[in-house]
Amino acid sequence: xxxxxxxxxxxxxxxxxAPGVASGAAFVFHQSSPNVLCYPIEEESIxxxxxxxxxxxxxxxxxxxxxxxxxxxxxxxxEAAIFDAHLLALDDPALIDETLRMLHEEKCNVAYCFxxxxxxxxxxFSNLDDExxxxxxxxxxxxxxxxxxxxxxxxxxxxxxxxDDRIIVANDLTPSDTAGVEKxxxxxxxTDEGNRTSHTAIMSRALRIPAxxxxxxxxxxxxxxxEVLVDGYEGVVYVNPSEETRYRYGLLKKERDAAHRRxxxxxxxxxxxxxxxxxxxxxNVNSAEDMASVRENRANGIGLFRTEGVxxxxxxxxxxxDTQFEYYKAVIAAAKPAFVVVRxxxxxxxxxxxxxxxxxxxxxxxxxxxxxxxxxxxxxRTQLRAILRASAFGNVKIMFPMISSLDELVxxxxxxxxxxxxxxxTNVPVGENIDVGAMIEIPSAAIMADNLAQHCDFFxxxxxxxxxxxxxxxxxxxxxxxxxxxxxxxxxxTLRDVIDAAKQRKIPVSVCGEMAxxxxxxxxxxxxxxxxxxxxxxxxxxxxxxxRHVTTGKLETLKDDVFSETNPVEIxxxxxxxxxxxMGHVPGGAPARALETTTxxxx
Ligand code: PEP
Ligand code: MG
Numbered sequence: 201x202x203x204x205x206x207x208x209x210x211x212x213x214x215x216x217x218a219p220g221v222a223s224g225a226a227f228v229f230h231q232s233s234p235n236v237l238c239y240p241i242e243e244e245s246i247x248x249x250x251x252x253x254x255x256x257x258x259x260x261x262x263x264x265x266x267x268x269x270x271x272x273x274x275x276x277x278x279e280a281a282i283f284d285a286h287l288l289a290l291d292d293p294a295l296i297d298e299t300l301r302m303l304h305e306e307k308c309n310v311a312y313c314f315x316x317x318x319x320x321x322x323x324x325f326s327n328l329d330d331e332x333x334x335x336x337x338x339x340x341x342x343x344x345x346x347x348x349x350x351x352x353x354x355x356x357x358x359x360x361x362x363x364d365d366r367i368i369v370a371n372d373l374t375p376s377d378t379a380g381v382e383k384x385x386x387x388x389x390x391t392d393e394g395n396r397t398s399h400t401a402i403m404s405r406a407l408r409i410p411a412x413x414x415x416x417x418x419x420x421x422x423x424x425x426x427e428v429l430v431d432g433y434e435g436v437v438y439v440n441p442s443e444e445t446r447y448r449y450g451l452l453k454k455e456r457d458a459a460h461r462r463x464x465x466x467x468x469x470x471x472x473x474x475x476x477x478x479x480x481x482x483x484n485v486n487s488a489e490d491m492a493s494v495r496e497n498r499a500n501g502i503g504l505f506r507t508e509g510v511x512x513x514x515x516x517x518x519x520x521x522d523t524q525f526e527y528y529k530a531v532i533a534a535a536k537p538a539f540v541v542v543r544x545x546x547x548x549x550x551x552x553x554x555x556x557x558x559x560x561x562x563x564x565x566x567x568x569x570x571x572x573x574x575x576x577x578x579x580x581r582t583q584l585r586a587i588l589r590a591s592a593f594g595n596v597k598i599m600f601p602m603i604s605s606l607d608e609l610v611x612x613x614x615x616x617x618x619x620x621x622x623x624x625x626t627n628v629p630v631g632e633n634i635d636v637g638a639m640i641e642i643p644s645a646a647i648m649a650d651n652l653a654q655h656c657d658f659f660x661x662x663x664x665x666x667x668x669x670x671x672x673x674x675x676x677x678x679x680x681x682x683x684x685x686x687x688x689x690x691x692x693x694t695l696r697d698v699i700d701a702a703k704q705r706k707i708p709v710s711v712c713g714e715m716a717x718x719x720x721x722x723x724x725x726x727x728x729x730x731x732x733x734x735x736x737x738x739x740x741x742x743x744x745x746x747x748r749h750v751t752t753g754k755l756e757t758l759k760d761d762v763f764s765e766t767n768p769v770e771i772x773x774x775x776x777x778x779x780x781x782x783m784g785h786v787p788g789g790a791p792a793r794a795l796e797t798t799t800x801x802x803x
Contacts, residue, residue, distance in 0.1 A: 207426070207440040212415050215394070215681055216435030217401035220410030221449055222388040223429040223441065226422045227366035229359060229377070234348050238312040249303055249310040256350035261290055263346060267379045275406045276489045281512050282339075282375045282399060289339045290347075295321060311351040318344040338399070342374040359386075367428045371419045378403045388430035390418050390437050395681070404432075412437050459783045463745040471500065471744060475751045480732035481740050482541075484712060488530035493737040498744075501538040503734020504660065504712040505531055507583070508547055511555065518555055518579055524586035532594035539595045541660065541712075541734075542587050543639065544580070544612075545573055546601040555579055564665075564674060569602035574611055584619040591631030599637040599660055604644050609655050640698050641665035641713075649698045653705035660734070661698055663713025667691055686715055687768040687775065692724070696763070699729045710734055719746055719779040720772075724762060727755035742783075749782045 264286050272280035302313040325337035359380040368386055372393035386409055394400050394413030404411035410432030422439050429438040438445050471479050482503030483494045510519050510527040532540050548556045548568020560566035573580035600612045623630050640646050641662030668675040670691055673683045702709035710732035715721040717735025722743045758778050765771050
């Protein structure tokens, strides 16, 4: 019997941040904050202290730029953008000028002047009840630690020092910390802080490392070397797992691995159901870097091109028309001859940018997406021109996000028409027959779908937002994540009604929120009549496998079963059972928990 099994099992629940199960020994990571003492200095030492401060700023700038390049190379520009925000914070005159003022007026060591100024900033930002400003506090905290280490001549603990095959356990990880994480050394990540949209969660998903965040007590309860089992599907962590838990997860892993092998064997097969009905699976992308995975997983076009990527590269300024044109063209040309549905700017909400200024008290319901574009026509025009110019290089459709009324749709279309005419009149080449559609992701648009359908060429249902607005559950808030329930019959009825409205008006309708790529919901969405499902490329082989193993008759029965129920728990059971059978799980052969782990919604 090994030492680990003498300790009793502890189960800690958090938020599922990146899928996968891993077990191994814990590497408990504490980034120590240096102890900064205050001492008086002579007038003649001020310039030397100032020079030390400038050197520390320079060294930090070099360090962050190098980190930025490493992360851009390994993970892509989107993930590296966080370091641009750090470089910006490093130049913040408020932080630097206040430090120098204190140095001159109070005549104490520059490390202390900087430390106390930075603390004031951090406290101010983190006490604001706003995710955007809390994130800014995190940026300042991260660069402050770096600058202080340089000023005090200390070395930092780096996650690149972590020994092979460990589970990283931390209170929180800063972007600088996660930049050092190497997939081949790290089995999983667990943190006390964070939610599904926090930086650690995003990085873990990009690195494909299982992760559970928001565990509150993990870094206190887990000791270095403890055996830890991380379930990134369900958002739970077992410390010193019992024999029974290990056995259960062993079975689960075998079952998942076998299902995965079966799935991949069919990856090259046509997109037809068992009774030979075609289905369309397209991809959601953020930039041209995603195109390799689109090809690998045989996506049938791009159902959602989120254009925020080019804006988020420079959160402090709006990218120019040529910069945007190159960014869009790279995706459109790479996808050719397949279609690309380009969504106009959906900045705001959880994607802060100077374009919309301060996010307001409730950013998801605030100044975002089409609301910004209709008010700031210069921004909208620049983007539409860039998209239209890029459309000459492939097969483009355009859609507007966050449409809440017919008036907004009509205004957006009219403005789009003017920009198109302007380009044509000046003989700028643009694509032919560009369809224009609306995202249906706000309840008012869903209710008025039949009306909106008369004014656009297609619908794309954004379930991520639609669910949050229908249920009044903030999609980024880990505290209420359990209430974000797409099985709520109100959600399913709304989806059914929107799809029916599109059918009646004879326009195609696709679904591009997370539900589309979820094995639990994809068969139902097809049963409801969705013409296409758009998802992250990695999800495509699984959904293809599922749909290749159904018949239209079975889908009809599934729909009837689901709509005869009103209890979300029962609906969930019906959907999970259906997808588990198709995936080849032995019904009842694995614990119910195991089947539930196939959905990103289960927390
Ligand atoms: C959605 O809301 O479902 C969607 C696809 O858009 P986003 O996640 O970018 O808001
Ligand atoms: Mg949305």
